[in-house]
Amino acid sequence: xxxxxxxxxxxxxxxxxxxxxxxxxxxxxxxxxxxxxxxxxxxxxxxxxxxxxxxxxxxxxxxxxxxxxxxxxxxxxxxxxxxxxxxxxxxxxxxxxxxxxxxxxxxxxxxxxxxxxxxxxxxxxxxxxxxxxxxxxxxxxxxxxxxxxxxxxxxxxxxxxxxxxxxxxxxxxxxxxxxxxxxxxxxxxxxxxxxxxxxxxxxxxxxxxxxxxxxxxxxxxxxxxxxxxxxxxxxxxxxxxxxxxxxxxxxxxxxxxxxxxxxxxxxxxxxxxxxxxxxxxxxxxxxxxxxxxxxxxxxxxxxxxxxxxxxxxxxxxxxxxxxxxxxxxxxxxxxxxxxxx
Amino acid sequence: xxxxxxxxxxxxxxxxxxxxxxxxxxxxxxxxxxxxxxxxxxxxxxxxxxxxxxxxxxxxxxxxxxxxxxxxxxxxxxxxxxxxxxxxxxxxxxxxxxxxxxxxxxxxxxxxxxxxxxxxxxxxxxxxxxxxxxxxxxxxxxxxxxxxxxxxxxxxxxxxxxxxxxxxxxxxxxxxxxxxxxxxxxxxxxxxxxxxxxxxxxxxxxxxxxxxxxxxxxxxxxxxxxxxxxxxxxxxxxxxxxxxxxxxxxxxxxxxxxxxxxxxxxxxxxxxxxxxxxxxxxxxxxxxxxxxxxxxxxxxxxxxxxxxxxxxxxxxxxxxxxxxxxxxxxxxxxxxxxxxx
Numbered sequence: 043x044x045x046x047x048x049x050x051x052x053x054x055x056x057x058x059x060x061x062x063x064x065x066x067x068x069x070x071x072x073x074x075x076x077x078x079x080x081x082x083x084x085x086x087x088x089x090x091x092x093x094x095x096x097x098x099x100x101x102x103x104x105x106x107x108x109x110x111x112x113x114x115x116x117x118x119x120x121x122x123x124x125x126x127x128x129x130x131x132x133x134x135x136x137x138x139x140x141x142x143x144x145x146x147x148x149x150x151x152x153x154x155x156x157x158x159x160x161x162x163x164x165x166x167x168x169x170x171x172x173x174x175x176x177x178x179x180x181x182x183x184x185x186x187x188x189x190x191x192x193x194x195x196x197x198x199x200x201x202x203x204x205x206x207x208x209x210x211x212x213x214x215x216x217x218x219x220x221x222x223x224x225x226x227x228x229x230x231x232x233x234x235x236x237x238x239x240x241x242x243x244x245x246x247x248x249x250x251x252x253x254x255x256x257x258x259x260x261x262x263x264x265x266x267x268x269x270x271x272x273x274x275x276x277x278x279x280x281x282x283x284x285x286x287x288x289x290x291x292x293x294x295x296x297x298x299x300x301x302x303x304x305x306x307x308x309x310x311x312x313x314x315x316x317x318x319x320x321x322x323x324x325x326x327x328x329x330x331x332x333x334x335x336x337x338x339x340x341x342x343x344x345x346x347x348x349x350x351x352x353x354x355x356x357x358x359x360x361x362x363x364x365x366x367x368x369x370x371x372x373x374x375x376x377x378x379x380x381x382x383x
Numbered sequence: 384x385x386x387x388x389x390x391x392x393x394x395x396x397x398x399x400x401x402x403x404x405x406x407x408x409x410x411x412x413x414x415x416x417x418x419x420x421x422x423x424x425x426x427x428x429x430x431x432x433x434x435x436x437x438x439x440x441x442x443x444x445x446x447x448x449x450x451x452x453x454x455x456x457x458x459x460x461x462x463x464x465x466x467x468x469x470x471x472x473x474x475x476x477x478x479x480x481x482x483x484x485x486x487x488x489x490x491x492x493x494x495x496x497x498x499x500x501x502x503x504x505x506x507x508x509x510x511x512x513x514x515x516x517x518x519x520x521x522x523x524x525x526x527x528x529x530x531x532x533x534x535x536x537x538x539x540x541x542x543x544x545x546x547x548x549x550x551x552x553x554x555x556x557x558x559x560x561x562x563x564x565x566x567x568x569x570x571x572x573x574x575x576x577x578x579x580x581x582x583x584x585x586x587x588x589x590x591x592x593x594x595x596x597x598x599x600x601x602x603x604x605x606x607x608x609x610x611x612x613x614x615x616x617x618x619x620x621x622x623x624x625x626x627x628x629x630x631x632x633x634x635x636x637x638x639x640x641x642x643x644x645x646x647x648x649x650x651x652x653x654x655x656x657x658x659x660x661x662x663x664x665x666x667x668x669x670x671x672x673x674x675x676x677x678x679x680x681x682x683x684x685x686x687x688x689x690x691x692x693x694x695x696x697x698x699x700x701x702x703x704x705x706x707x708x709x710x711x712x713x714x715x716x717x718x719x720x721x722x723x724x
Contacts, residue, residue: 043384043511046462050486052512093703121387122571130471131697132491136574136708145391145571146710147499148695150473150489158488162503169510170384171393189699230463230486233477354489356472358530362434367477369487 044168048262050255051229058167058175059220060375062113065332066105067324068183068209070316074309079332080210081108087184087209095129098182101211101324102127102138106178109213109331113174117142120215121172124159126150127180127323128207129189134180138211144176152352153248153277154231155179156212156327157371160348163216164225164373178213181322190241190357203243205279205305205321206314212327214335223338223346227374229259233354235367241353241360245282245305245318248351251368252278253289256349259372260295267297271343274334275370276326276350277305279319304329304350326350334375344377385509389603391596392570399508399516400561401716403454406673407446408665409524409550415650420673421551422449428525428550436470439523442552442665443468443479447519450554450672454515458483461556462513465500467491468521468664469548470530475521479552485517493693494589494618495572496520497553497668498712501689504557505566505714519554522663531582531698544584546620546646546662547655553668555676564679564687568715570600574695576708582694582701586623586646586659589692592709593619594630597690600713601636608638612684615675616711617667617691618646620660645670645691667691675716685718 044052065080072083082104091097102125110117123142126149127134139146151158159177166172184194186207192198216225234251252275260266267273278286283306287298304326305319330348338346351370360366385393406421413424423445432438443466451458464483467490468475480487492499500518507513525535527548533539557566575592593616601607608614619627624647628639645667646660671689679687692711701707 045511046513050462055511095699095703121391126489126491128472129697130699131469131493131695133695133697133700133705136695137700137705140574140576140708143573145573147503147571148467148491150467150491152472162488165507165510165512169506169512170386170396171506171510172387230488232484232486233481235481354472354474354477356470356474358436358471359474359478362436364474364478367481 044165050258051227051262053227054164054168054225056168057224057226058164058216058218059222059224060214061217061220062109062215063331063335064105064109064112065212065328066101066210067328071208071210071308074314076308076333079336094182094184098134098180098185099137102135102180105211105213106142109215113215115174117144120144120174120176122147122166123176124149124163125178126155128186151369152354153321153323154350154352154369154371155323156330157348157350157373160373161228161230161371167216167218173218175216176213177216179323179327180211181207181324183207183209186322200317201242202317203281205244205277205318206316207322208308208320208325208328210324210328212331214331223375223377225373226376229255229262229372231255231370233367233369235365237365239365241355244353245279246285247353247366248368249278249282249285250289251370252286252349252351255370255372257290257293257295267295267300270300270345270347273297273301273347275303277321278303278351279305281318338377346375348373348375385506391599392568392603394568395505395509395566397509398565398567399505399557399559400563400565401555402558402561403450403556404672404676405446405450405453406553406669407442407551408669412549412551412649415655417649417674420677435523435525439475439521439526440478443476443521446552446554447483450556454556456515458485461485461515461517463488463507464517465490465504466519467496469527492710493695494662494664495691495693495710495712496664497671498689498691498714501714502569502571502712508557508559514559516557517554518557520664520668521552522548522665524548524550527663541658542583543658544622545658546585546618546660547657548663549649549661549666549669551665551669553672555672564716564718566714567717570596570603570713572596572711574708574710576706578706580706582696585694586620587626588694588707589709590619590623590626591630592711593627593690593692596711596713598631598634598636608636608641611641611686611688614638614642614688616644618662619644619692620646622659679718687716689714689716
């Protein structure tokens with residue numbers, strides 16, 4: 043059973059364990075600073091498929107296969123899959139999971155989707171509804187550019203605030219029993235919209251949501267930033283991160299020293315020409331599954347607040363003059379059972 | 384706490400109560416056979432907004448306001464909102480819920496979304512994570528035609544298997560305590576794809592998923608169709624319903640006599656020119672919130688299996704030659720506590 047505390051947080055009384063993860067990324071991500079951490083890397087962005095969208099579904103499918111193998115389970119053992127992606131109507135996910143026959147809850151939180159799927163997956167296990175749940179998301183640079191921005195063939199120049207959508211997928215299996223790391227509490231974000239309207243500066247649109255959720259997490263739990271070894275946002279990237287630090291400081295929380303961002307970690311902006319950093323559902327998913335999980339298991343960090351962030355726009359909403367609402371979901375992950383309280 | 388039984392079903396040990404519903408529909412739905420049941424009806428499909436997409440968000444917003452009022456609550460009392468819609472990146476929902484400050488889980492199951500949001504909402508309450516949860520979805524005929532089919536201005540002719548997307552929204556509040564009706568069990572669907580590829584015949588694409596979920600619900604619970612007074616699918620409409628009856632019969636279940644469909648109930652095909660029937664997330668949502676809930680409360684039915692169905696395609700996936708995967712989620716709703724077992 044869970045327990046709701048404060049405004050937006052639940053404490054999981056029997057914290058579920060993340061028993062396995064897997065990540066698959068494309069060639070650009072494989073040659074970045076975290077390249078060695080990813081489980082599967084592909085030689086090109088099509089991976090033998092004839093469209094980018096089909097390639098994204100293959101990323102989803104192969105990552106799911108691999109994480110189920112790593113957990114030494116069969117697909118019949120998984121009672122629910124929580125998944126979503128950036129493609130219209132979540133087709134990256136639909137066609138990726140089609141052959142697994144696992145009961146499916148489609149979720150969408152733009153680039154916050156991995157934290158959303160992990161939140162719901164953990165609540166489902168803690169609430170007694172399942173023993174094993176799979177949470178996964180994906181994104182694809184070419185598919186996202188085509189859908190959200192400009193045709194790839196145009197070679198359109200990008201401003202320095204723009205981010206680079208990660209081609210990749212990450213998956214985790216959340217189980218009732220296991221040796222950790224554990225999901226111990228969850229702070230669910232609300233829509234925050236401070237009026238940013240530049241779709242080439244999504245970090246700025248998401249930073250207020252990240253600040254809102256992180257500050258609320260501290261208020262709800264009575265914790266201060268020093269409870270955590272690491273706070274890692276999804277894909278605020280360079281400019282969004284600076285804003286987050288300022289916004290949190292205004293609320294009385296100094297988080298700069300333990301803060302990083304999946305979108306900043308995954309690329310080397312100097313040699314990889316990725317401007318502000320990575321983005322996309324697959325960014326926080328692959329960085330969590332590939333890098334964070336393994337380093338938490340090794341003992342580098344004991345308590346991590348994973349805060350994936352989403353910019354909830356569509357090309358249509360921007361063309362109709364709308365601003366960009368942001369959302370951020372926080373999942374507290376702790377290595378040891380003795381550290382759960 | 385929940386209890387997982389069989390392959391795809393959970394029994395809710397402390398069945399949450401649906402304490403209020405609200406529905407808002409456009410003029411076509413208001414003049415249909417269920418017109419008198421809907422809570423708010425609009426004179427036109429723009430409702431004072433300058434785009435169909437903004438109108439859809441207004442439907443969402445006003446329906447949420449109304450359901451919170453009906454439950455005699457304030458928005459601060461609602462701990463989570465589970466919601467989604469058909470527009471790319473769920474913008475109908477995002478801009479509709481933006482001002483409420485309620486923690487938000489975006490969900491997507493195409494036209495199955497209402498059953499998905501009610502499933503997750505009920506599990507969240509039963510699992511101890513919340514006292515009050517709001518579940519809602521919407522759709523808009525013009526927005527859906529523009530996005531999925533042809534520009535409205537073309538006046539393209541439609542085949543008789545085509546369905547008419549409902550302009551409307553439905554919302555429910557699911558609470559830990561209340562006088563019912565109760566959500567007593569949930570069977571979550573998986574992706575089912577028998578190879579239908581005609582996006583003008585979505586009933587045929589969704590019927591196998593509906594059959595799969597309904598049959599599995601009976602197998603998991605050990606129930607037969609006569610446990611229920613009514614089985615109501617989301618939007619299989621005329622052709623899909625015939626297929627469902629046949630598919631269930633092949634599995635040994637005769638459901639024809641207690642079966643209906645939200646898409647069949649909402650329009651009069653003879654006088655309203657809606658061909659096979661209604662569709663869209665707003666179809667099952669407004670029919671549940673407007674019609675079913677009120678008739679269950681009155682005692683017309685005691686036990687209803689609400690099975691919303693979704694066709695998980697996008698224009699892009701169809702253009703790339705993909706078939707149409709279907710999904711169906713079943714939610715068992717029972718009027719009395721004494722009837723819960």
